[in-house]
Amino acid sequence: MGKLYVIPTPIGNLEDITFxxxxxxxxxxxxLAEDTRTTKNLLNHYEFENKLIAYHQNNExxxxxxxxxxxxxxxxxxxxxxxxTPAISDPGFLLVREAIKEGIEVECLPGATAFVPALVNSxxxxxxxxxxxxLPHKKGRLTRMQRIADEERTVVLxxxxxxxxxxxxxxxxxLDNDRKLAxxxxxxxxxEETVRGTTAELIEHFTTNPIKGEFVMVIEGKGKK
Numbered sequence: 001m002g003k004l005y006v007i008p009t010p011i012g013n014l015e016d017i018t019f020x021x022x023x024x025x026x027x028x029x030x031x032l033a034e035d036t037r038t039t040k041n042l043l044n045h046y047e048f049e050n051k052l053i054a055y056h057q058n059n060e061x062x063x064x065x066x067x068x069x070x071x072x073x074x075x076x077x078x079x080x081x082x083x084x085t086p087a088i089s090d091p092g093f094l095l096v097r098e099a100i101k102e103g104i105e106v107e108c109l110p111g112a113t114a115f116v117p118a119l120v121n122s123x124x125x126x127x128x129x130x131x132x133x134x135l136p137h138k139k140g141r142l143t144r145m146q147r148i149a150d151e152e153r154t155v156v157l158x159x160x161x162x163x164x165x166x167x168x169x170x171x172x173x174x175l176d177n178d179r180k181l182a183x184x185x186x187x188x189x190x191x192e193e194t195v196r197g198t199t200a201e202l203i204e205h206f207t208t209n210p211i212k213g214e215f216v217m218v219i220e221g222k223g224k225k
Contacts, residue, residue, distance in 0.1 A: 001071070001072060001074065001103065001104055001105065002029075002070070002071040002072070002073070002074045002075040002076045002077070002104065003071070003076045003077075003104065003105045003106075003107065004071055004076075004077050004079060004095065004096070004099050004104060004105070004106045004107070005024050005028060005076070005077070005078045005079065005107050005108075005109065006079050006085070006086050006087065006092060006096065006106065006107070006108035006109065007021050007024060007025060007078045007079065007080050007086075007109050007111070008021065008080075008084060008085040008086070008109060008110070008111025008112045008113065009021070009039075009042060009080050009081065009082070009083060009084065009111070009112065010042070010083065010112055010188070011083040011084045011112045011113070011114050011187055011188055011214075012083070012186065012187060012188035012189035012192075013188040013189065014042065014045050016111075016112050016188055017042075017111065017112070018109065018110075018111055020109060021109055021111060022046055022048075024078055024109070025043070025048075025050060025078050025080070026048050026050060027076075028050065028076045028077055028078040029051070029075050029076050029077060030050065030051040030052070030053050030075070030077055030078075031050050031051065031052050031053070031077070031078045031079075031080055032053050032054075032055035032067070032077050032078065032079045032080065032095070033052050033053065033054060033055065033080055034055065034056045034080070034081045034082045034086075034090060034091055035054075035056065035082050036052040036053075036054055038082045038083075039052055039080055039082075040052060053077075055067070055079065055091060055095070056091055057091050060091050060094050060095065061094070064094055064095050064098055065098075067095060068095070068098050068099055068102055068104065071099055071102070071104045072102055072104060079092055079095060079096075083112070083114075084112050084113045084114055085108070085111060085112065085113040088113050088115075088133075089133045089134060089158055096108075112188075114158070114184075114187050114214065114216050115131055115156045115158075115216055117184070117187055117188070118156060118182070118184035118187060118194075118216035118218055119154065119156050119218055121182065121184060121194050122154070122182035122184070122194075122196070122218035122220075123182065123196070124154040124180070124182070124218060124219075124220050124221070125153075125154055125221065126154065128153045128154070129153050129154040129155065129156060130148075130151055130153050130154070130155045130156070131156050131157075132144070132148060132155055132156065132157040133157065133158060134157070134158045134159070134160075135157060135159060135163075135167065137163075141170075142170070145167075145170055145171060145174055146174060148171075148174075148219060149171070149174035149175050149222070150222060151219075151221060151222060152221045152222050152223060153221045154218065154219065154220065154221050155218070155219040155221070156216065156217070156218050156219075157216075157217050157219075158214075158215065158216055158217070159215050159216075159217055160215070161211045161212060161213060161214075161215060164183070164206060164211060164215050164217070165203065165206050165207065165211065167217065168181075168199050168202050168203050168206065169199075169203060171199050171219070172199035172200060172203060175199055175219070176222070177198060177200070178198065179198065179199070179219070179220055179222070180196065180197065180198060180220040181196070181197065181198070181199065181202060181217060181218065181219050181220065182194055182195070182196045182217075182218040183195045183196075183202055183206075183215060183216070183217055183218075184215070184216040184217075184218065185212075185213045185214070185215050185216075186212075186213035186214060187214070187216065189213070191212075191213065
């Protein structure tokens with residue numbers, strides 16, 4: 001039997017990677033990469049090479065059986081996404097599940113993921129929280145948002161720069177006027193920013209300031225004052 005390592009990669013600052021992650025990326029037989037170009041840039045930064053195999057949402061169902069068979073035959077693979085921890089709103093879950101079914105050892109390294117620093121930096125309670133990933137674009141979107149509005153625990157979700165203002169406007173109709181949010185942008189990067197306030201205050205901010213980068217939205221739990 002081979003082994004599958006799930007290896008988190010930096011979400012911005014390339015220094016946010018562990019020594020162990022770098023060692024394993026050198027040692028594995030090949031790296032399964034969401035975007036081989038992005039992973040190649042990371043390898044070049046640390047001045048080493050390894051074989052890269054494309055593994056992303058458009059091909060994972062086609063190649064998972066082959067990869068599992070290769071793991072059963074002794075291959076050792078490292079699974080990475082473009083940024084953060086694979087399977088957290090990125091490809092990875094399918095391969096991990098199928099490998100476990102076949103008795104293949106899977107080991108996930110600790111490392112970077114965007115929602116943890118956003119959650120802690122929000123100032124909202126962290127002992128219990130809900131991670132919602134990305135909101136649906138259309139079908140089921142408002143139903144999901146209503147469920148979030150009724151949630152008593154802190155809620156963390158991802159949103160694209162193209163839809164962040166729309167999401168705030170929709171939440172403005174669902175949340176109590178004094179319910180607080182924190183919007184974390186470009187975590188660990190040069191222009192990292194956290195903006196806190198009500199939906200009305202955040203709408204004003206993002207209406208008058210450029211909307212760029214990767215966004216994490218953290219919403220205070222209902223009734224948590």
